[in-house]
Amino acid sequence: MTVSEGRVIVTGATRGIGRATVDALLSRGGSVIGIARDVDALGALEASHPDRFRGVAAHLENIDQLPAVARRAVEAFGSVDGLVNCAGIARYEPVGSIRPESVEAQVRVNLIAPLLLAQAIAGHMGEQGGGSIVNVSSTLSERVAELTTVYAATKAALNAITKTFALELAPLGIRVNAVLPGGIDTDMLRTPRVLPGESLSEAEIEERVESQLAALSALHPLGRLGEPAEIAAVIVSVLDHTWQTGSLVTIDGGLSLR
């Protein structure tokens, strides 16, 4: 049995890339433990796959609760073969307007939560003879874009964590890799980038989002943003590759070529 046909925890399971990963795993016959805040969305997934989906509602900024979240996730089906750390947040702020609270939120969700969840779940995987962890990073961990100082820093740190975990956990049969997407059409990119002091009407917000999406699409040599399902397919394949560990796997429509 491959990891993706087994029992896999997915954070950020309710929307975007995480939700597409849940769908991909379920369609392969796997069982999924989804972690996110939206209780209704988790409940709907449980209702549609009562035997193979369990939701664990959690706010990943609450790092004190992560050991309990990890325990509940493992107990949902009694064991775990894979972990996909997909939940993430981006706060677009120019230098000069970076707020401590947005630094803290991004560090907690993008860095501390995946680190502590991976550590806790790896303890369990080690006892059962191995497993596979995929951290969802970003091409912004390696390329520079305005307004993304803190987000990029958290993803660069996640790459470093991925490699160190991979080295330390290899003797236990636990593989740890990262997937680095380019621009993907999800809520994250549809959040309007509003600069400090700017106040936009609803029509202007809509226009701002459309121009953001057009500008981002044009940056990709393949001429469009990626779809969540295209990233989910890579996440599933990396979860399953039995001789791959410590890799940073870029999937970005050619964005990194620029």
Ligand SMILES: NC(=O)c1ccc[n+]([C@@H]2O[C@H](COP(=O)([O-])OP(=O)(O)OC[C@H]3O[C@@H](n4cnc5c(N)ncnc54)[C@H](OP(=O)(O)O)[C@@H]3O)[C@@H](O)[C@H]2O)c1
């Ligand atoms: N979209 C892109 O262009 C892009 C590019 C490169 C990398 N990425 C990375 O890909 C991953 C997924 O991004 P996405 O675009 O799919 O994002 P998204 O559509 O905004 O979805 C984010 C997911 O994370 C969950 N989440 C957010 N904050 C949370 C918190 N505090 N506690 C628990 N769950 C939380 C959300 O669930 P709830 O709202 O239910 O909590 C949601 O399921 C992220 O790590 C992101 O950095 C995205």
